[in-house]
Amino acid sequence: MNNAEVVKILQDIADLLELKGENVFKVRAYQKAARSIEFLSEDVEKLVRENRLREVPGIGEAIEKKITELINTGKLEYYEKLKAEFPEGIGSLLEIPGIGPRTALILTRELGITSVDELEKAIEDGRVARLPRMGEKTAQNILHQLRLLRKKKSEQRVPLGIALPVAESLVEAMRDIPGLKNLTPAGSLRRFRDTIGDIDLIGTADNPEEAIEAFVRLPQVKEILEKGSTKASLIITENFQVDLRLVDHDSFGSALQYATGSKQHNIELRKRAERMGLSLSEYGITNLATGQLEKYATEEAFYRRQGLSYIPPEIREGQHEIELAEKNALPDLVEISDIKGDLHIHTDWSDGRDSLETMIKAALDKGYQYIAISDHSGGLAIAHGLNTERLQQQIQKIREINHLFPDIQIMTAAEVDIRVNGTLDLPDEILAQLDVVLASIHSAMNQSEEQMTQRVIKAIENPHVDIICHPTARLLGEREPIALNIEAVFKAAVENRKALEISAMPQRLDLKDTHIFQAREMGVKLVINTDAHSREQLDCMRFGVGIARRGWCEPGDILNTLPLKEFKKFLNRPSD
DNA sequence: GCCGTTTTCGGCCCGACTGTTTTCAGTCG
Numbered sequence: 001m002n003n004a005e006v007v008k009i010l011q012d013i014a015d016l017l018e019l020k021g022e023n024v025f026k027v028r029a030y031q032k033a034a035r036s037i038e039f040l041s042e043d044v045e046k047l048v049r050e051n052r053l054r055e056v057p058g059i060g061e062a063i064e065k066k067i068t069e070l071i072n073t074g075k076l077e078y079y080e081k082l083k084a085e086f087p088e089g090i091g092s093l094l095e096i097p098g099i100g101p102r103t104a105l106i107l108t109r110e111l112g113i114t115s116v117d118e119l120e121k122a123i124e125d126g127r128v129a130r131l132p133r134m135g136e137k138t139a140q141n142i143l144h145q146l147r148l149l150r151k152k153k154s155e156q157r158v159p160l161g162i163a164l165p166v167a168e169s170l171v172e173a174m175r176d177i178p179g180l181k182n183l184t185p186a187g188s189l190r191r192f193r194d195t196i197g198d199i200d201l202i203g204t205a206d207n208p209e210e211a212i213e214a215f216v217r218l219p220q221v222k223e224i225l226e227k228g229s230t231k232a233s234l235i236i237t238e239n240f241q242v243d244l245r246l247v248d249h250d251s252f253g254s255a256l257q258y259a260t261g262s263k264q265h266n267i268e269l270r271k272r273a274e275r276m277g278l279s280l281s282e283y284g285i286t287n288l289a290t291g292q293l294e295k296y297a298t299e300e301a302f303y304r305r306q307g308l309s310y311i312p313p314e315i316r317e318g319q320h321e322i323e324l325a326e327k328n329a330l331p332d333l334v335e336i337s338d339i340k341g342d343l344h345i346h347t348d349w350s351d352g353r354d355s356l357e358t359m360i361k362a363a364l365d366k367g368y369q370y371i372a373i374s375d376h377s378g379g380l381a382i383a384h385g386l387n388t389e390r391l392q393q394q395i396q397k398i399r400e401i402n403h404l405f406p407d408i409q410i411m412t413a414a415e416v417d418i419r420v421n422g423t424l425d426l427p428d429e430i431l432a433q434l435d436v437v438l439a440s441i442h443s444a445m446n447q448s449e450e451q452m453t454q455r456v457i458k459a460i461e462n463p464h465v466d467i468i469c470h471p472t473a474r475l476l477g478e479r480e481p482i483a484l485n486i487e488a489v490f491k492a493a494v495e496n497r498k499a500l501e502i503s504a505m506p507q508r509l510d511l512k513d514t515h516i517f518q519a520r521e522m523g524v525k526l527v528i529n530t531d532a533h534s535r536e537q538l539d540c541m542r543f544g545v546g547i548a549r550r551g552w553c554e555p556g557d558i559l560n561t562l563p564l565k566e567f568k569k570f571l572n573r574p575s576d
Numbered sequence: 577g578c579c580g581t582t583t584t585c586g587g588c589c590c591g592a593c594t595g596t597t598t599t600c601a602g603t604c605g
Contacts, residue, residue, distance in 0.1 A: 023577080057578095063577070097603085100604085135595065138596080187605085258590090279590080
């Protein structure tokens with residue numbers, strides 16, 4: 001049983017307890033435990049084996065016992081009994097926005113509804129509207145949400161790389177609203193989570209009510225979900241939900257912090273503040289002794305008032321960041337300006353759109369000191385992969401033109417296919433001539449975990465290979481990661497002094513944040529690459545850096561922050 | 577159910593919006 005399965009069951013238990021009308025804090029305890037495990041960089045199974053579950057924040061005696069039973073027997077009696085108390089399918093009602101546990105319970109108790117379809121019927125024939133505290137409007141809202149949910153079921157969470165540009169263009173569109181300032185994407189976007197549920201915008205205004213009015217009249221707005229004097233929720237044409245929240249200018253720091261979250265981070269922060277006699281809100285910090293509200297225009301000042309150093313948004317996940325901020329011991333996270341080169345770039349020699357020269361110039365514009373041209377190998381026929389002969393020609397060409405670009409070193413490379421048996425699909429003789437060899441899985445993705453792990457490790461052990469690309473081969477929303485014993489792969493990478501890629505490609509972001517965290521702790525060297533197939537895609541580097549920051553990476557953990565000479569030392573090839 | 581720089585018991589983050597109420601419950605983030 002993997003972590004995700006344990007998370008799902010803990011969340012289910014929380015939902016069911018909520019339906020049951022259990023103590024809300026008990027419900028929250030299960031939710032917290034679920035979240036803790038979601039962000040765990042180790043396998044729960046391993047923690048159970050080593051009797052270390054209690055080290056995880058939010059897991060006490062009772063939940064420890066339940067998880068242990070789950071891991072050891074594959075089942076949990078408590079969960080099965082709880083499920084049996086409710087008609088199957090009631091959980092599906094909770095997924096509808098606007099339906100919480102109280103409403104779900106009333107719907108099943110009073111009308112016997114246990115599925116979304118039954119609910120739809122009951123609304124249509126007026127039974128829902130006649131329930132106590134319901135009414136026609138509430139019923140219609142639920143019906144609307146229900147249909148919306150059905151429509152977008154398949155595209156629920158959107159990759160960061162798609163959502164962020166939409167958010168940024170929205171901010172741009174709102175630039176001319178009078179009196180509106182500081183408009184910033186917050187929430188999971190600002191924390192650089194790999195997928196995004198909705199777009200949170202935070203800003204300040206001379207007159208919030210007027211700014212909200214102007215906001216909802218934007219041409220991009222398809223539908224208004226709610227609108228008050230300081231916040232509005234709406235659906236825009238790209239089908240994203242956007243939440244806008246406005247405060248006074250001098251409360252911007254606390255409001256941005258509040259809207260950035262995560263929920264868990266904010267809860268920890270507020271609990272800690274209360275012990276200090278302070279109460280936090282989006283408006284500022286209230287001194288509980290005097291009742292005085294202190295406002296903060298910057299997040300830095302807001303954290304400082306609480307005796308904390310500034311905590312970067314990417315690591316505000318309620319792990320150990322507050323503890324470390326207290327001691328001024330947070331990591332010095334890698335930044336986009338630290339990146340000195342991009343080692344995974346395609347050209348029109350294989351399946352890239354742009355020419356070699358175009359990609360080089362684009363990399364120069366980024367101020368890179370070096371790049372590696374890594375077109376596909378022949379195995380990927382669909383990508384016009386290069387066979388030995390054409391790769392030989394490309395090597396020759398790159399050697400010829402290198403001197404035309406004195407400010408950047410163009411390294412020869414290839415993205416070589418790892419075949420089913422772990423061998424590579426280009427011969428050693430040509431690999432030996434390349435500056436950098438990248439190896440990737442592009443086929444036979446349904447191998448067993450054991451086969452796949454051996455396959456990847458064999459590639460790592462190949463003396464010519466430098467980097468394993470997008471190690472789990474996941475495609476967000478399209479393809480699950482391959483079955484891989486990730487810890488074994490990390491171990492092999494350390495032992496063979498090989499690097500693993502953090503793919504900045506928005507659909508990939510692979511390794512993902514928790515893997516990066518674990519890899520870094522184990523001493524694996526990482527590189528952040530864009531896998532660009534066109535010059536614009538070189539811009540995706542920021543997503544890779546964001547994910548690396550979520551894995552608590554400092555520049556020293558990322559090989560392509562090194563200057564050329566140092567980087568070449570890692571490659572361990574005769575330097576020129 | 578978890579947790580402890582007042583606590584092994586008694587707390588547990590804070591506020592906006594909506595719809596149905598005439599002062600508030602439910603939901604959400």
